[in-house]
Amino acid sequence: MIESSKNPWFNRIFYQYNLNYLLRRHFHAIYMRGEVDPSTVQGPMVYMMNHSSWWDGLLVYHVTESCSRGDHYLMMDEAQMSKYRFFRRLGAFSINKKEPREILKSLAYAVRLLEKGASVWIFPQGDIYPLEKRPLHFQSGIGHMLRQCIDVPVLPVTLYYSLCQHQKTEASIFFGAPVKQDWSTMNRKDIGRFLEVILESQLDEHRQSVALHGTKALPGFSVIMKASPSTNERFDSFLKMVKPWKH
Numbered sequence: 001m002i003e004s005s006k007n008p009w010f011n012r013i014f015y016q017y018n019l020n021y022l023l024r025r026h027f028h029a030i031y032m033r034g035e036v037d038p039s040t041v042q043g044p045m046v047y048m049m050n051h052s053s054w055w056d057g058l059l060v061y062h063v064t065e066s067c068s069r070g071d072h073y074l075m076m077d078e079a080q081m082s083k084y085r086f087f088r089r090l091g092a093f094s095i096n097k098k099e100p101r102e103i104l105k106s107l108a109y110a111v112r113l114l115e116k117g118a119s120v121w122i123f124p125q126g127d128i129y130p131l132e133k134r135p136l137h138f139q140s141g142i143g144h145m146l147r148q149c150i151d152v153p154v155l156p157v158t159l160y161y162s163l164c165q166h167q168k169t170e171a172s173i174f175f176g177a178p179v180k181q182d183w184s185t186m187n188r189k190d191i192g193r194f195l196e197v198i199l200e201s202q203l204d205e206h207r208q209s210v211a212l213h214g215t216k217a218l219p220g221f222s223v224i225m226k227a228s229p230s231t232n233e234r235f236d237s238f239l240k241m242v243k244p245w246k247h
Contacts, residue, residue, distance in 0.1 A: 001106045002081050002094040004073055010089040015065050018058055024227040028168035030059065031221040034175030036068040041153055041178050044114045047072075048142060048195060049157040050203055051123035052131045056159055059171055060121055061090060066224060073113050074121040075106065095141075097126060107141055111148045120145075124195065131160065131207070136200045143188025153178040154195060158203045164214040172221055174206045 023030065038045075049056065057074060064072040078094035081087055093109055096102035110120045126139035146152065156176040161169050179198060183191060209218055 001096065001102055001109065002078065002085070002088055003109060004091050004093040005088050006091050007089040010086070011065075014086070014090060015062075018062055019225065022058060023062060023225060026055075026168060027225070028166040028170050028227055029223055030062070030225040031170070031172040031218055032063060032067065032175070032224045033172070033218070033221040036063060036175055037070055038155065038175075038178050041155075044117050044149075044152055045070075045119045045178065046114070046142065046145065046149075046152055046154045047119060047121040047157050048124050048154055048199060049121065049159060050131070050136065050199060051125050051128050052159070053128065053161060055161075055171070056123070056128075057087070057092070059159060059173065063173055063224065071118040072121060073110075073118055075110060075123070077127075078102070097139075103141065104144075107144050110145055114145075114149045114152055124192065124199075134200065136196050136203070138192040138196050140188045140192055142195060143183075143186075143191035146183040146191055147188055150182055150184040152183075153180045155179070156195075156199045156202050158199065158206045160203075160206050160210055162210050162214055168227060172206070172210065172218055174202065174221075176202045 047060075049060070057076060060072075060074060064070070073091045073093060075095050076087060076092040078096040081092060081094040093106065095106035110122070113120055122142055122145070124138040124142040125136060126141070142154075146154070155178050158174045158176070160172050160174075162172070163169055176198075179195070181194075186194065209220075213219060
């Protein structure tokens with residue numbers, strides 16, 4: 001596996017590159033609901049999130065750097081991380097899903113991070129799937145981790161992408177309520193099934209909110225990144241400017 005090796009200097013540079021070049025170039029806006037650092041939790045957490053796009057990790061990185069005081073690490077597919085090794089400087093570590101021994105190494109590394117007080121992000125579906133795929137199906141890794149960290153809460157996070165009135169995609173990220181359980185009372189498969197229901201329910205709520213209010217502000221969400229005007233907005237401004245000339 002490839003372990004994380006955070007570098008504060010590189011992090012400062014990449015944060016600006018990610019925000020001002022990658023995200024602003026491709027997204028109209030990013031919205032957030034809930035707390036990245038819930039006031040009811042003191043200590044590390046496991047953040048579980050649906051996985052539907054290559055952008056997911058970069059959006060997680062932006063939100064945690066912008067809106068959190070915590071120390072965050074993210075589990076990333078080893079094939080992708082081998083290609084983009086700089087992610088280890090930002091807090092990513094790898095998991096090789098093709099090798100059972102390597103999976104256990106990565107899960108053990110995640111447990112060590114939690115024991116040191118850091119928080120770990122995991123995509124428990126294990127791969128990228130379309131937003132509308134139901135039911136959600138979790139791999140057993142998250143249950144394996146929590147069986148070894150029986151007091152660590154889990155924070156459900158859903159990320160939704162939508163195209164409506166704007167040329168660029170809008171992304172909204174929803175932080176739910178922390179889930180606190182004595183994980184030792186369940187086996188890893190039962191933990192996975194229990195958490196599947198929670199995340200799927202939150203994702204359906206998130207989807208319904210976008211479907212009902214996609215052309216307006218999402219209730220309960222605040223803007224955490226607004227990009228420069230897209231082509232359609234510039235064109236609308238141009239029409240308003242030339243309208244008086246028609247009279």
